[in-house]
Amino acid sequence: MSDTSHGTGGLKFDAKKRAWPNELNIFFALILIVVIFEILGQTLPYMNDQSFLFDTRDRFDSIFNEARLRIIILQVSIIGIIALGVTQVIISGGIDLSSGPLVGATAMIVMSFAQTELVNGNPNPKAVFGDWAFDLPVLLPIIVGLAFGAFIGGINGALIAFTRIPPFIATLGMFLICRGIAQAWTRGKPVSFPTESYAALGKGMMPVFWFLLLAVVCHVVLKYTLYGKHTYAIGSNEDAARMSGINVKRHKIRVYMIASMLAAFAAIILSSKNLTAQSGMGIFYELYAIAMAVIGGVSLTGGRGSIIGTVLGAMVFGVIQSGFTYIKLDAFYQLMAMGAIIIAAVVLDKVRQDRGSSRS
Amino acid sequence: MKKILMTAGVSALLATSAMADTIGVSVARFDDNGLTIMRNGMTDYAAANDGVELQVEDAQDDVARQLDQINNFIASGVDAIIVNAVDTNATEAMSNAASAAGVPLVYVNRQPVNMATLPEGQAFVASNEVESGTLAAFHMCQELRAAGKSGGAKAYMLMGQLSNQAAVQRSKDFHDVIGMDMCNFIELIDEQTAEWSRDKAQDLMTNWISSGEPFDAVFGNNDEMAIGAIQAMKAAGISMDDVVVGGVDATPDALVSMQAGEMDVTVFQDLAGQGAGSIVTAMKLAAGEDVDKTVFIPFKLVTPENVADFLN
Numbered sequence: 001m002s003d004t005s006h007g008t009g010g011l012k013f014d015a016k017k018r019a020w021p022n023e024l025n026i027f028f029a030l031i032l033i034v035v036i037f038e039i040l041g042q043t044l045p046y047m048n049d050q051s052f053l054f055d056t057r058d059r060f061d062s063i064f065n066e067a068r069l070r071i072i073i074l075q076v077s078i079i080g081i082i083a084l085g086v087t088q089v090i091i092s093g094g095i096d097l098s099s100g101p102l103v104g105a106t107a108m109i110v111m112s113f114a115q116t117e118l119v120n121g122n123p124n125p126k127a128v129f130g131d132w133a134f135d136l137p138v139l140l141p142i143i144v145g146l147a148f149g150a151f152i153g154g155i156n157g158a159l160i161a162f163t164r165i166p167p168f169i170a171t172l173g174m175f176l177i178c179r180g181i182a183q184a185w186t187r188g189k190p191v192s193f194p195t196e197s198y199a200a201l202g203k204g205m206m207p208v209f210w211f212l213l214l215a216v217v218c219h220v221v222l223k224y225t226l227y228g229k230h231t232y233a234i235g236s237n238e239d240a241a242r243m244s245g246i247n248v249k250r251h252k253i254r255v256y257m258i259a260s261m262l263a264a265f266a267a268i269i270l271s272s273k274n275l276t277a278q279s280g281m282g283i284f285y286e287l288y289a290i291a292m293a294v295i296g297g298v299s300l301t302g303g304r305g306s307i308i309g310t311v312l313g314a315m316v317f318g319v320i321q322s323g324f325t326y327i328k329l330d331a332f333y334q335l336m337a338m339g340a341i342i343i344a345a346v347v348l349d350k351v352r353q354d355r356g357s358s359r360s
Numbered sequence: 361m362k363k364i365l366m367t368a369g370v371s372a373l374l375a376t377s378a379m380a381d382t383i384g385v386s387v388a389r390f391d392d393n394g395l396t397i398m399r400n401g402m403t404d405y406a407a408a409n410d411g412v413e414l415q416v417e418d419a420q421d422d423v424a425r426q427l428d429q430i431n432n433f434i435a436s437g438v439d440a441i442i443v444n445a446v447d448t449n450a451t452e453a454m455s456n457a458a459s460a461a462g463v464p465l466v467y468v469n470r471q472p473v474n475m476a477t478l479p480e481g482q483a484f485v486a487s488n489e490v491e492s493g494t495l496a497a498f499h500m501c502q503e504l505r506a507a508g509k510s511g512g513a514k515a516y517m518l519m520g521q522l523s524n525q526a527a528v529q530r531s532k533d534f535h536d537v538i539g540m541d542m543c544n545f546i547e548l549i550d551e552q553t554a555e556w557s558r559d560k561a562q563d564l565m566t567n568w569i570s571s572g573e574p575f576d577a578v579f580g581n582n583d584e585m586a587i588g589a590i591q592a593m594k595a596a597g598i599s600m601d602d603v604v605v606g607g608v609d610a611t612p613d614a615l616v617s618m619q620a621g622e623m624d625v626t627v628f629q630d631l632a633g634q635g636a637g638s639i640v641t642a643m644k645l646a647a648g649e650d651v652d653k654t655v656f657i658p659f660k661l662v663t664p665e666n667v668a669d670f671l672n
Binding site: 274322 | 391418522559566573613616619
C-alpha cells in the first residue's frame with residue numbers, strides 16, 4: 001500500500017538487516033539473563049552482599065568474581081564439546097540422539113586402558129584387565145576412545161546414508177546399544193583410578209581449553225572448508241546438493257563420524273575430570289547438547305546455524321545453572337525453570353525469524 | 361546340526377533349573393553403582409551355592425516394566441521373587457500379584473510402602489535407612505566439635521535425586537542431627553541436588569565456592585557426590601584439613617579418598633550382604649519356613665581409624 005512496496009511486492013533488500021547476525025541476539029539474551037540474576041541477587045532478601053558476576057568481597061584482583069566466570073563455562077564445556085558435533089549433524093539435516101550413551105560407553109572403555117597399578121600404595125581396587133593394562137601411555141586410551149567413537153559414528157552415518165532410515169530412529173537404536181555396551185563392559189561396576197597423565201587431560205580448566213580449541217577448529221572447518229560448505233548444502237536441500245555433484249552419502253557418514261568422535265573425546269575429558277568412569281555417565285547429555293545448539297540458533301530443519309551460536313547457547317546454559325545456585329532456587333523448581341527457559345528461547349528465535357523473513 | 365545343539369542347550373538349561381530353586385530377581389537399575397554391588401552380592405551367592413538359580417532382570421527405572429517382569433516370573437513358575445523396587449510407592453500391586461499366585465516375594469534394599477500390610481510369604485531385607493544419614497551426620501558434628509568449631513559452623517548438603525526415598529531420608533537425618541542441642545551450632549547454608557552424580561556435585565560445589573561464603577562441612581547423600589565436592593574444593597585450593605566431608609556407602613573410591621586424608625566419614629551399607637540376605641530369605645520362604653517380616657543388615661561407621669578394615 002505504501003510507496004516503498006511499489007514494483008517489488010514489498011521485497012526490499014535491507015543491508016542493515018542482513019548484516020545483523022543471529023549470534024548477536026543470543027549474546028544479548030545471555031547478557032539479559034546475567035542482568036536478571038544480578039537484579040534478583042540484589043533484591044532477594046536472603047542474599048546479603050553477594051553479587052552474581054562482580055567481586056563484592058575483594059577476593060580477586062579484578063572487579064569480577066573470577067570463580068563464577070570460570071564455573072559458568074567449566075560446567076558446560078564437556079556437553080559443549082558434544083554440542084559442537086551435534087551442531088554439524090543438525091546443520092546437515094540430521095539429528096544424533098546417541099551421543100549421551102556414547103559418552104557412557106566410551107568412558108567405560110577408555111578408562112579401562114587408563115588405569116594405574118597402585119593407588120596410595122595399594123593395588124587398584126577397580127582393575128578391569130590384567131597387569132598389562134596398567135600405566136599405559138596416555139595416547140593409547142585416547143586413540144581407543146576416538147576409534148570407538150569413529151566406529152559408532154560410522155555405523156550411524158552408514159545406516160542413515162545407505163538404508164535411508166530416519167536419523168532419529170538410527171541414532172535412537174544406537175542410543176540403546178551404547179547404553180547397553182556401557183553397562184555390559186564391567187557389568188555396571190564403575191572404573192576408577194586413572195594414571196596421572198590421563199588425569200591431567202581434564203584437570204582444572206582443561207575442559208574449557210579443549211572446548212574452546214575444538215570450537216575454533218570446528219568454526220573454521222564449517223565456515224571455510226569444502227566440508228563445511230557441503231554440510232550446509234546438504235542440510236538446505238539434499239537433492240540440490242546431490243545434483244550439484246556432492247557425494248551426499250559419503251559426506252553424511254563423515255558428519256556422523258566427526259560428531260561421535262567429538263562425543264567420545266568429551267567422554268575422555270569427563271572421565272579424566274571425574275577420575276572415574278560409570279555406565280550411567282552422560283545421561284541426558286544428548287538432549288542438553290541438542291538444546292545448546294538450538295538455543296544457539298541452529299535450525300532443526302537443517303542448513304542454518306553456526307558454531308559461535310552453539311558456544312553462546314552453551315554459555316546460556318552455564319549462566320542459568322550457576323544463577324540457579326546463586327539465588328539458591330529450590331532444587332525442586334530448577335528443572336521446570338530450565339525447561340521453560342529453553343522453550344522461551346526457541347520461541348523468541350522463531351518469532352524473530354518469522355518476522356525477519358516476512359520483512360526481507 | 362545347529363538344531364541339535366540348540367535342543368541340547370535348552371534341555372541342559374531345563375535340567376539345571378529343575379534341580380535348584382529358581383529365583384526371579386528384578387533390580388531397579390543395572391547402571392546404579394550401589395545396586396550393582398547388591399546385585400553382585402546375589403550372583404556371587406548363587407554361584408557359590410548349587411541350590412539356587414537366578415534370573416536377574418533390569419527394570420530400567422520403569423515401574424510398569426518391573427511389574428511386567430514380576431508377572432513374567434510368576435508365569436514361568438519361579439520358586440520365589442526378589443524385587444528391588446523402582447518406586448517404593450508401587451509395591452502394592454506387586455505384593456498382590458505374587459500373593460495371588462502363591463509365590464514368595466522378598467523386597468530388598470528399598471522399603472515397600474505396604475510394609476505394614478505385607479501378605480503372608482513376603483519379607484523385606486535391607487539396612488535401616490534412618491541409621492545411615494544419622495550416623496554420618498552425627499560423626500561430622502562430633503568432628504566439628506573436636507575441631508573447636510562448636511561456636512558456630514557452616515555446612516552445605518548435596519542431595520540425591522529428589523524423588524528417591526534414600527535421598528529424602530538422609531537429608532532429613534542431617535536436618536534432624538543439626539536440630540539436636542548438641543549439634544545445633546551447625547548452620548546449613550544451602551542444600552541442592554546433584555542427582556547422586558560426582559560430576560554434577562563437582563560443578564555444584566564449584567558454584568558454591570564461587571560465592572565466596574566460608575564453610576566448614578559438606579555432607580553428601582552418597583559418597584560419589586562427596587568425592588565430587590572434594591575434587592572441587594581441591595581444585596579451588598581449599599585444604600581438606602579445614603573441611604569435614606561426609607558421605608554414605610563406603611565405596612572403594614571413597615575409602616581411597618579417606619585414606620588420602622580427604623573424606624572424613626562415610627557409612628558402610630552392606631549391600632552385598634543385603635543381596636545375599638535376600639536370597640537366603642527367599643529360599644527360606646520357598647521352603648515354607650517362618651521368616652521375620654523385616655530382616656535388617658546393619659550399617660557400619662567408617663572413619664580414618666577403621667578404614668583399613670574395609671579396604672581389602
